[in-house]
Amino acid sequence: MIPIAKPYLTEDEAQAAYDTILTGWITQGPKVQKFEEKFAAYTGAKYAVAVSNCTTALHLSMIVAGIGPGDEVICPSMSYIATANAIQYVGATPVFAEVQQATCNLDPIDAEKRITKNTKAILLVHQIGMPADIEAFQELCDRYNLKLIEDAACAAGSAYKGRKIGSHSELVCFSFHPRKVISTGDGGMITTNREDYYNRLKLLRQHGMSVNDRVRHEASRIIFEDHVEVGYNYRMTDIQAAVGIKQLEKLDWIVEERRKIASAYHEAFKVIDFIGLPPEEEGYFSNYQSYCIYLKPSSPIDRNTLMQELLDRGIASRRGIMNSHRETAYRDSHRSVELPISEDLQDRSIILPLYVPMREDEISLITNAFKDILIKKTIVI
Incomplete structure (x- = not known):
């Protein structure tokens, strides 16, 4: 049987996971930080935040973008159901718009027709790796004072007008599922150029904890953490990140x-x-x-x-x-x-x-x- 897809993982990734396991630090830690830094550099974004998968990346992006009950978010229906689900998670309503016949990507003309007084954002999907027209949607969002969020689950390594996907807008979400171009078993990443988003995303992925495990471990004085808001357990492990670093080198x-x-x-x-x-x-x-x-x-x-x-x-x-x-x-x-x-x-x-x-x-x-x-x-x- 010739399968529809399979991940490209080699002894490099196996050795990286093995070495990380032997360090004794296997949850979110130094490898995650290194993976984030390398991924941000690769995409051209200022910051990257690793999470457990792309669905949790979309969920957190909705939260930091200020989307909530009563809001509408325009998105394609033609996408994996996680796209719409992430909108529902924050109590908002997905408004499905039409795609273009040739590209399977969201049609900006049809999307504009569906904007109402309740529209808060557009969730733009780069379908099966083909970039959508980011500039057209950014112009649309600027004109109507909307947030633009990119569902780039399939788009690691793709580029739009000479720049890698990940640096064009305020929130871009990636997947490292086994069917994606690179994989960490499962996992996700959010890239952003906004420092306030970056800091809050890091809080939200770890139960709103003010001080992460690595900082406490390296501290020379006693530190007590505070949980400053209701967050989530959306962390990536260092084992996954070690694999991701090797995958990124081959992307x-x-x-x-x-x-x-x-x-x-x-x-x-x-x-x-x-x-x-x-x-x-x-x-x-x-x-x-x-x-x-x-x-x-x-x-x-x-x-x-x-x-x-x-x-x-x-x-x-x-x-x-x-x-x-x-x-x-x-x-x-x-x-x-x-x-x-x-x-x-x-x-x-x-x-x-x-x-x-x-x-x-x-x-x-x-x-x-x-x-x-x-x-x-x-x-x-």
């Missing part, structure tokens, strides 16, 4: 390898006129966290049949990106939502295997199987 190389695989897919599928390929316009640099193709209405084979045929040949695939408003948790409260582009993209898109290292024979097996299935369906390519 640009991993992205380069993923782009080579994407190029091979491009070349194989460009001759099939009913397949829509992921675009990459000038100024947009994708890490290809996933490779998603779209079966146009002219396709003589339906999406699910094609996925099953691939699975029968030992090739995993996934449906197009979910629509949160169609999930049971949101269906009743969003029955009036009309998002035909998002729904069509979910129903007609397929995510294909992409991981490092992926051998040429595996890529050929996938593309040849794809073409063979179509030929057997009496389609001439």
Whole structure:
């Protein structure tokens, strides 16, 4: 079976975790601080705060941005459900907006139509690693006095107009889940250029504790901590951070390898006129966290049949990106939502295997199987 994804972890990461375990400091500590410093430097942000996963990163970002009950936050429905959930966590209401057909990213024109007097922020998702138009949304937020938060769960290593994702806006949230480009097993990161956000994020991730464990450990005088506000246990461990440091060192190389695989897919599928390929316009640099193709209405084979045929040949695939408003948790409260582009993209898109290292024979097996299935369906390519 060729899997849809798998993390690229080597003996380097195993040794880093092993060495950290032997230090006796395995919870949030010096390795976490080092990982934060290196990640901030990589993205070009002033600060980075490590947390337990991207969902907790989004939750804390909502809090420091001042979003709460009665507020509305515009976001795509076409995103993993954590995007909408983070808005719900603070008592606010997710307002689902439409995406662009080509990129699967939020449409600024449709987003603007959904702004009301209760709108407090826009949660912008860089879908499957393809950067969204940050400038367009920042201009929109400036015009309407809204907060811009980036859900960059899939976008580590991607770039927008010459700068890495992570430094463009006040709050940017990343994921290190095993299906992401780099992984710490699980984990997340928030980058920010605001010192006040940075300081409060560090408090909130550790139960609002005024003095962290490392400071107390290194102190030469007795220190008693205070818990200055109700916080959360959203910490990353030093074991995870040690792995993350090694992963970060390889990130640009991993992205380069993923782009080579994407190029091979491009070349194989460009001759099939009913397949829509992921675009990459000038100024947009994708890490290809996933490779998603779209079966146009002219396709003589339906999406699910094609996925099953691939699975029968030992090739995993996934449906197009979910629509949160169609999930049971949101269906009743969003029955009036009309998002035909998002729904069509979910129903007609397929995510294909992409991981490092992926051998040429595996890529050929996938593309040849794809073409063979179509030929057997009496389609001439």
